[in-house]
Amino acid sequence: MSAPSSFPNPDSNDLDRLHAAVKREKSDQEPGHEPAPVWVIFLFMIVAIIAGGQLGPMTGGFSFNVSNPFSTGKLGGGDPRPGQNDGGAEADPFQVAMKKGASGYAVCGGCHQGSGLGLAGQYPPLADSEWVTGGTERLIRVVQHGLVGQVTVKGQNYNFPGGMQGFGAAMSAGDLANVLTYIRNTWGNEGTMITKEMVEKVRADEKRATQWTQAELEPFKDKNVPGDIPAGPGATAAAAPAAAPAP
Numbered sequence: 001m002s003a004p005s006s007f008p009n010p011d012s013n014d015l016d017r018l019h020a021a022v023k024r025e026k027s028d029q030e031p032g033h034e035p036a037p038v039w040v041i042f043l044f045m046i047v048a049i050i051a052g053g054q055l056g057p058m059t060g061g062f063s064f065n066v067s068n069p070f071s072t073g074k075l076g077g078g079d080p081r082p083g084q085n086d087g088g089a090e091a092d093p094f095q096v097a098m099k100k101g102a103s104g105y106a107v108c109g110g111c112h113q114g115s116g117l118g119l120a121g122q123y124p125p126l127a128d129s130e131w132v133t134g135g136t137e138r139l140i141r142v143v144q145h146g147l148v149g150q151v152t153v154k155g156q157n158y159n160f161p162g163g164m165q166g167f168g169a170a171m172s173a174g175d176l177a178n179v180l181t182y183i184r185n186t187w188g189n190e191g192t193m194i195t196k197e198m199v200e201k202v203r204a205d206e207k208r209a210t211q212w213t214q215a216e217l218e219p220f221k222d223k224n225v226p227g228d229i230p231a232g233p234g235a236t237a238a239a240a241p242a243a244a245p246a247p
């Protein structure tokens with residue numbers, strides 16, 4: 001672009017620089033539309049943080065237990081944040097045992113299979129087995145110290161070489177109780193919950209180092225280890241009062 005010759009300063013470079021400087025300049029703010037000073041913005045942020053901290057405790061104690069629209073069933077209610085219900089007072093002990101027992105069953109599933117059907121001629125089934133759904137005392141003793149020799153399950157004979165080793169030494173009373181509760185209530189089985197206390201009771205009076213035989217266990221076939229059944233089928237413990245809503 002060439003400057004007109006009448007321009008007082010015909011130096012085109014100077015003209016460009018002059019225009020560039022004008023373009024860099026911000027347009028004037030209209031009155032009432034100026035940006036707020038930085039200190040005002042910071043002050044607002046500090047006030048908002050302090051006010052937010054005050055608001056929580058002063059609104060009657062907001063609580064997920066009270067405000068959760070889905071708080072109906074025993075497990076469905078309560079604090080929806082993950083990890084808040086595990087073993088909590090309002091969790092149903094039967095459901096908790098079933099969940100833990102399902103993972104504990106991995107120890108047994110290699111032989112008795114995930115289906116609980118066992119393997120024909122080798123591992124007897126747990127599904128619909130009278131050993132599993134019958135008296136709790138025989139079941140606890142079998143898994144505690146193992147079983148050897150010929151056994152009859154659902155009218156079929158099994159005699160696996162070496163039998164089944166006991167799990168008493170490898171598993172805690174609580175883990176064992178959860179697995180037994182699980183196998184008593186899976187694959188269509190239904191049975192009372194087996195508690196840690198029941199397993200401990202059997203452990204306390206069972207002093208042996210060898211596997212059981214079917215004949216030895218015959219007297220315990222229909223016996224149940226005494227003790228409270230906190231929840232699930234045949235629960236004996238008085239129904240826990242509904243958890244009081246958090247204040």
Ligand code: HEC
Nearest residue numbers: 107108111124125126129131147148149158159160163164
């Ligand atoms: C290494 C394979 C193996 C594992 C692992 C195993 N079992 Fe067994 N289980 C057997 C065999 C074999 C028998 C039959 C024993 C016999 O023939 O004398 C048996 C028998 C049983 C019986 C009695 C018969 C029946 O089918 O109802 C129960 C109950 C039982 N097992 C439960 C369990 C539980 C619970 C676990 C896991 C904690 C488990 N078993 C792990 C092999 C196994």
